[in-house]
Amino acid sequence: MENFTFYNPTKIIFGRNTQHEVGQEIIKYGKKVLLHYGGGSIKKSGLYDEVMTSLKNSNLEVYELGGVVPNPLLSLVNEGINLCLEKQIDFILAVGGGSVIDSAKAIAGGVKYEGDIWDCYSKGVTLSDALPYGTILTLPATGTEMNFRSVITKDDTLEKRGASFPNPTFSILNAELCATLPNYQVANGIVDMLAHLFERYFTNTKNVDITDRQIEAVMKSIIELGVDVYQDPSDYDKYAQIMWAGTIAHNYSLCVGRETDWATHQIEHELSGMYNVAHGAGLAVLFPNWMKYVYHHDLDRFVQFATRVMNVEPDFFNPEKTALKGIEAVITFYKKLNMPLTLKALGIDEKRIDELALLSTRNNTIKQGNFVKLDTEDIKQILLLSCAGD
Amino acid sequence: MENFTFYNPTKIIFGRNTQHEVGQEIIKYGKKVLLHYGGGSIKKSGLYDEVMTSLKNSNLEVYELGGVVPNPLLSLVNEGINLCLEKQIDFILAVGGGSVIDSAKAIAGGVKYEGDIWDCYSKGVTLSDALPYGTILTLPATGTEMNFRSVITKDDTLEKRGASFPNPTFSILNAELCATLPNYQVANGIVDMLAHLFERYFTNTKNVDITDRQIEAVMKSIIELGVDVYQDPSDYDKYAQIMWAGTIAHNYSLCVGRETDWATHQIEHELSGMYNVAHGAGLAVLFPNWMKYVYHHDLDRFVQFATRVMNVEPDFFNPEKTALKGIEAVITFYKKLNMPLTLKALGIDEKRIDELALLSTRNNTIKQGNFVKLDTEDIKQILLLSCAGD
Numbered sequence: 119m120e121n122f123t124f125y126n127p128t129k130i131i132f133g134r135n136t137q138h139e140v141g142q143e144i145i146k147y148g149k150k151v152l153l154h155y156g157g158g159s160i161k162k163s164g165l166y167d168e169v170m171t172s173l174k175n176s177n178l179e180v181y182e183l184g185g186v187v188p189n190p191l192l193s194l195v196n197e198g199i200n201l202c203l204e205k206q207i208d209f210i211l212a213v214g215g216g217s218v219i220d221s222a223k224a225i226a227g228g229v230k231y232e233g234d235i236w237d238c239y240s241k242g243v244t245l246s247d248a249l250p251y252g253t254i255l256t257l258p259a260t261g262t263e264m265n266f267r268s269v270i271t272k273d274d275t276l277e278k279r280g281a282s283f284p285n286p287t288f289s290i291l292n293a294e295l296c297a298t299l300p301n302y303q304v305a306n307g308i309v310d311m312l313a314h315l316f317e318r319y320f321t322n323t324k325n326v327d328i329t330d331r332q333i334e335a336v337m338k339s340i341i342e343l344g345v346d347v348y349q350d351p352s353d354y355d356k357y358a359q360i361m362w363a364g365t366i367a368h369n370y371s372l373c374v375g376r377e378t379d380w381a382t383h384q385i386e387h388e389l390s391g392m393y394n395v396a397h398g399a400g401l402a403v404l405f406p407n408w409m410k411y412v413y414h415h416d417l418d419r420f421v422q423f424a425t426r427v428m429n430v431e432p433d434f435f436n437p438e439k440t441a442l443k444g445i446e447a448v449i450t451f452y453k454k455l456n457m458p459l460t461l462k463a464l465g466i467d468e469k470r471i472d473e474l475a476l477l478s479t480r481n482n483t484i485k486q487g488n489f490v491k492l493d494t495e496d497i498k499q500i501l502l503l504s505c506a507g508d
Numbered sequence: 509m510e511n512f513t514f515y516n517p518t519k520i521i522f523g524r525n526t527q528h529e530v531g532q533e534i535i536k537y538g539k540k541v542l543l544h545y546g547g548g549s550i551k552k553s554g555l556y557d558e559v560m561t562s563l564k565n566s567n568l569e570v571y572e573l574g575g576v577v578p579n580p581l582l583s584l585v586n587e588g589i590n591l592c593l594e595k596q597i598d599f600i601l602a603v604g605g606g607s608v609i610d611s612a613k614a615i616a617g618g619v620k621y622e623g624d625i626w627d628c629y630s631k632g633v634t635l636s637d638a639l640p641y642g643t644i645l646t647l648p649a650t651g652t653e654m655n656f657r658s659v660i661t662k663d664d665t666l667e668k669r670g671a672s673f674p675n676p677t678f679s680i681l682n683a684e685l686c687a688t689l690p691n692y693q694v695a696n697g698i699v700d701m702l703a704h705l706f707e708r709y710f711t712n713t714k715n716v717d718i719t720d721r722q723i724e725a726v727m728k729s730i731i732e733l734g735v736d737v738y739q740d741p742s743d744y745d746k747y748a749q750i751m752w753a754g755t756i757a758h759n760y761s762l763c764v765g766r767e768t769d770w771a772t773h774q775i776e777h778e779l780s781g782m783y784n785v786a787h788g789a790g791l792a793v794l795f796p797n798w799m800k801y802v803y804h805h806d807l808d809r810f811v812q813f814a815t816r817v818m819n820v821e822p823d824f825f826n827p828e829k830t831a832l833k834g835i836e837a838v839i840t841f842y843k844k845l846n847m848p849l850t851l852k853a854l855g856i857d858e859k860r861i862d863e864l865a866l867l868s869t870r871n872n873t874i875k876q877g878n879f880v881k882l883d884t885e886d887i888k889q890i891l892l893l894s895c896a897g898d
Contacts (some may be wrong), residue, residue, distance in 0.1 A: 121523025133511025331725035
């Protein structure tokens with residue numbers, strides 16, 4: 119177990135009807151609030167009206183900035199920063215999925231930063247100060263509602279980069295708000311949260327039995343409940359658990375004292391930057407093939423994963439067979455979620471594999487991952503594996 | 509899953525040598541620090557000198573208040589409050605186990621409270637403001653280093669009551685500092701942290717599979733590593749995991765959205781108030797007998813516990829046998845820790861059972877617990893069961 123620091127001051131307000139509490143939470147921080155959202159689905163669902171009522175009931179002065187797109191753009195972030203400065207906004211409220219929240223984080227940071235906010239993404243500048251901001255989550259997936267990370271895409275170059283900011287002040291999580299999500303979006307979210315656990319689970323750090331078991335617990339819950347939630351997002355009792363799983367999968371409580379990987383996420387970022395595929399779908403294609411490429415590195419860990427998480431009966435005379443059955447069980451789970459399993463199914467041309475591999479290593483200048491450090495050739499092999507399959 | 513609010517802003521600084529960082533953490537909050545500790549074991553171990561060096565290196569002005577006893581006393585709390593007010597202390601640093609930290613919480617709250625601090629314990633007054641305070645934990649057990657609870661005993665009446673305060677600002681956790689703990693204290697701590705998980709696990713709330721599994725993960729780690737740590741507290745790799753288990757067992761992350769019990773803790777508080785027995789030892793006697801008394805209430809849950817946590821092979825034709833084997837396995841675990849298993853072994857007279865049962869229900873005015881609500885007669889039966897055994 120490695121030394122670590124853990125600090126997560128986001129207040130979680132979880133459960134049915136909690137969106138109506140948003141006004142009384144925000145009024146503690148000031149009078150002027152910027153309501154930040156996406157393409158208007160919150161207007162169709164009625165959530166917009168509920169939020170506005172709560173904000174008005176607390177006598178808040180509301181400004182609006184909609185239009186956040188999946189893979190949120192720097193241009194809108196800058197628009198938000200200017201609006202906050204001009205109107206002297208006290209608090210930003212993000213209502214939506216991970217993209218809206220990531221965009222709000224960047225705006226909150228940008229208001230307090232003298233330079234260009236893209237510095238945080240391109241140069242790794244970390245801000246200790248930001249405008250306070252809160253979230254109402256409508257799509258469980260990225261975990262951004264309880265962490266310090268934000269991913270933004272630069273409009274002109276399509277570079278997709280991550281940065282760190284202060285956590286949300288509060289996040290409101292009500293799985294009732296997810297009842298009408300399209301099944302494909304639900305599935306994408308489930309794949310993403312499971313991937314956040316894979317990135318933590320496959321580690322070289324020794325003496326981390328406790329976090330192994332904690333990660334396994336959450337993975338197992340996602341696998342047990344995920345297909346039912348995909349088929350019926352209105353099943354509150356199950357989606358509430360999946361929603362919480364998504365939050366803790368990426369709130370940094372489950373990776374304390376252990377090295378994490380993130381190669382697959384990095385490759386997927388390049389992939390969805392180049393083709394604008396859904397992040398979850400990209401991960402569903404890549405993760406089993408990453409596993410197939412690296413499992414020899416620590417066969418015991420893959421046997422443990424297969425046995426404890428994927429319910430594979432261990433073949434003690436053939437651990438490799440056990441490990442491979444575990445990976446197959448992951449694919450079977452993705453199939454039940456109707457996820458794409460090959461690059462072709464994602465609409466990606468095999469011919470661009472070399473280019474994608476080079477992008478992933480920033481032209482051979484860095485390796486990706488920690489469990490196994492992957493160079494351009496390694497990533498090419500994983501992408502080739504991702505072309506095969508049914 | 510019930511609605512819940514979760515907020516835990518304590519910064520955890522975990523790992524080897526982290527005690528040397530204490531000065532630089534405190535200086536963010538002011539110049540004058542009250543160093544609060546127990547009977548002087550930190551002087552023998554050398555920790556006192558290390559802490560003083562770190563505080564001096566950050567140019568902090570240090571005042572001292574030692575003398576905290578197990579089951580910490582209100583009189584010392586009031587002495588601390590007066591000292592803080594007189595010297596205009598900016599920050600309280602608790603160095604020790606749960607007793608020292610609970611005492612520091614009460615002082616921190618009392619400095620900001622106009623009335624008598626005992627109001628918080630006797631009348632349930634909750635304070636939203638307190639002097640900032642931090643901890644260096646030397647005995648993993650109570651979880652108070654990352655929560656809002658404090659238990660104090662009133663000197664004259666020996667009433668032992670709990671209250672809520674703002675969380676510690678930071679807690680420094682270094683299992684190296686536990687290497688020379690007496691084995692008996694190590695065992696008491698392990699029993700206590702496991703009991704915090706039992707109180708959360710045995711619930712009537714439905715649709716909490718995810719927290720079931722998370723609690724199981726931590727219980728399993730404690731059971732797997734606990735005996736080794738008891739026998740050799742200097743095994744850092746294992747004690748670090750147990751230390752973290754103790755923190756998360758009671759930082760309220762594992763009981764989100766579920767009802768918890770706490771009957772056994774309440775009975776044990778009366779018991780250790782009356783006889784001054786170690787809290788862990790009292791819990792070791794009471795918990796298996798509480799389990800034997802209530803398991804019929806939800807046999808399925810006890811079968812799940814036996815199977816998933818205590819590694820009992822389920823007898824599908826005889827679930828009761830499976831459940832009882834699980835309880836026996838808990839007793840076996842306590843035996844390996846050389847814990848007392850009967851009231852007699854604790855030096856408690858059977859004749860005082862009636863009195864103890866009455867005290868536990870405040871003379872028949874309240875019932876204890878939520879999984880099963882226990883009246884005076886129920887508690888008497890559990891205490892009678894606790895007399896038997898080997």
